[in-house]
């Protein structure tokens with residue numbers, strides 16, 4: 001049973017989210033915040049994880065009784081999801097439905113209450129709680145330190161030279177801990193205010209600000225923002241102008257970008273009747289870097305939901321490489337860790353199949369009390385909670401290991417600064 005009602009404006013809906021396990025999606029003032037208890041949860045691993053979740057969601061959509069006064073994307077029944085990058089990941093791919101969602105879009109505010117039809121009474125309405133005290137993280141090298149990253153990039157270049165792949169995305173990790181009682185909503189708030197052009201997310205302990213959508217589905221239209229090709233920001237406007245002119249004309253970056261756009265267009269084509277993208281990428285300005293970016297738009301021709309599109313698109317060449325299967329094999333061989341949900345799909349879907357999904361980039365994964373991470377850590381008796389972050393870059397013929405290392409440093413900056 002799902003009921004959405006127009007609500008009085010709330011200044012900071014994040015105050016309703018859990019401190020240790022926030023559920024939120026935010027961009028430029030529009031937001032969805034999950035609160036209360038968990039009504040439904042799907043946890044899946046393995047190669048058909050997204051297909052199984054997409055099929056289950058169709059059944060749930062069909063069975064739900066919805067009374068929605070507001071009727072905009074994100075009202076009515078909504079689930080949040082965060083999925084593992086790799087078919088072989090030990091990390092769970094999860095879709096979760098909370099009992100309460102506070103929403104805001106285009107100046108409209110609403111509250112959605114969801115309960116299981118078998119439950120005798122709805123949950124008690126959740127209450128806001130003030131932000132907890134300031135905290136910071138201690139972060140250091142993870143499994144791939146800067147020297148190992150250089151070796152990994154050289155190995156990727158050898159795979160390109162050998163004709164195994166044209167492009168492969170290589171990531172490195174940093175790891176550390178935060179106080180066990182850290183209010184993680186502070187991180188969500190800091191990222192959303194520092195990086196307003198990104199999609200800020202907090203789902204299943206992975207929190208970040210991604211500049212790249214995987215896919216948005218709204219009323220039969222599908223859009224995606226594809227990024228690949230990166231430079232650090234300049235010190236002033238003149239330096240920035242020189243950087244973007246060089247980036248837009250650099251054949252290595254233009255190739256790397258084209259692979260990424262082509263992988264998205266090829267994946268969308270079977271599901272769309274009209275598909276359009278600009279011939280030339282534009283340069284997307286973020287506080288820490290420049291990206292080459294292309295927006296792709298189409299009309300869905302086969303009634304696909306946002307999750308069907310996530311399944312069709314993941315993993316794109318922006319996070320895996322080209323050709324896809326060979327790039328995935330190279331990543332498994334070269335990277336010494338399980339990426340978990342880094343570079344996987346993260347987002348939400350509603351009861352009409354509309355939704356917004358980003359690629360989980362510029363983010364950190366926090367551990368769960370009692371859960372072992374891939375570093376073998378648990379919540380320690382000394383009162384800390386593990387956190388791991390990843391950042392990577394596309395390697396193509398001509399990539400330079402030192403420049404790639406610098407690029408990962410700049411990509412870590414949003415999360416490292418916000419955790420400092």
Ligand SMILES: C=C(O[C@H]1C=CC=C(C(=O)O)[C@@H]1O)C(=O)O
Nearest residue numbers: 227228229230318391392393394
């Ligand atoms: C893999 C990452 O970025 C991707 C997205 C945008 C630009 C990228 C690049 O220029 O290499 C990467 O493909 C990351 O941030 O960890």
